[in-house]
Amino acid sequence: MTVSTSTYVESPAGPIEPGELQHLKSPPEIDLPRGLQVLRFGQRQAEFLLAARRSFGDVFRIRGIIPGRPTITSHPDHVKSLFTAKPELVPSLTGESPLRPIVGAGSVLTAQGARHLRQRKLLLPFFHGRAIDAYSSIIEEAIEQEIDRWRVGETISMAKAMQDVTLQVIMAGIFGIDGAPATGSAEARLARTTRWITGLSTTRAAKFAEYMALGNAEPVGGQRLALAQLDRPIYEVIRQRRAASDLAQRGDIMSVLLTAPTEDGVPLSDRELRDELITLLLAGHETTANSLAWAFERLTRNPLAYERLEASVREDAADIEEQIEWVVLETMRSRPVVPIVGRRVQVPWRLGEYGVAAGTPISISIVLLHHREDLYPEPWEFRPERWAGRKPGTYEWIPFGGGTRRCLGAPLAQLEMRLVLEHVVRRVRLAADRPESEHVQHRNVTMIPRRGARVKVLEKL
């Protein structure tokens, strides 16, 4: 039986006529200098926004990098109004976010309107339905090889270990490679450079480079230099694939992108292909790797939850799928790797007692929504069993965003999480290297475990 435990008070939201705006209040503003707000948002987003919600309620304005004083909300009815609106009324803010200089303008993440929908349609079949089943054996092989490398007594960073697995999986999907890319190939160089760049991105220098690039459409400074390193193997792969004679027979994403017809009949340019590939490569593995890293960080800090999962998996109990699913749901609720998503409304919008003008950026704080007492009692507790008999609500559990911008890779990411959790818990027992929970680190648009989810390998079967 599925029960609803939501008890929140309804709040009207959605597009309104310009005349209605004058009858509604403007959202309250955080009264701090812009620079300080940008810093707090970039370093301690959850604390910063929680404090504002305590002072102002569900809706308030901040000053940040996105022009137009973004309004933040975390009410499920407001979320619903944005996710169910016509796409042309609520273009995504990703094209103005710190992702823009990295993935470029030609990516499905940053494109808008008809171009965005066409790109989504092209890519969707690769990440849904039967196409996903084909990934199972790739994921299982990759995680088994990873576990084989772990030694009892050693301390490992789960974020790094999981990255090796998820990178292999997404590269297999994009390039149609079976297993790890061949040594010396352009794909292998691409994988190596991707690992190097994501390793770099957690350093202080990278954070500085990220701040320098804020608000720019193109990368600058250190970010530009690092991305140039990544572009080299990407363009090399594109060149080689363009010359391949078997494109029409291959079913991988790269081959389909290379041969896909466009509305004006002109094939995608190298730059457009680069933007699309870098999006799939980065969005497709870093998020999943860090979500898995958080799962192990949380499990090793919550022995009851860990033991319950372990018992179910190791005994192949009847509730094994359910137990794994609850851990996935609870991990993504309590540590959403992407903590915020946004839209720029094209008409005046109502958010409860407040109204905002056309052109206002509205951001949904996923982390605030996921920590509402009225949706999730004792929200700071990691309690997988809270999902017993409960389905994740479309506007209440949104680690993958929603509407026509909902994450394309969600089914793949969830499959990866389920399979990796099962294999690791079955074969290995892990413990936290330190008892205290890991803090959050904000990197670009993601929220990751600050020390990389470090765990000690206690036992291996």
Ligand code: HEM
């Ligand atoms: C745990 C893992 C993941 C998380 C938490 C995540 C989260 C997100 C979020 C929050 C968005 C923005 C949604 C919105 O604005 O409403 C997004 C978009 C996207 N994600 Fe993911 N993602 C994950 C894994 C993946 C994977 C495996 C892929 C595979 C390629 C992927 C590809 C994409 C793409 C292409 C978009 C852009 C969709 C669009 O704008 O139409 N993601 N993701």
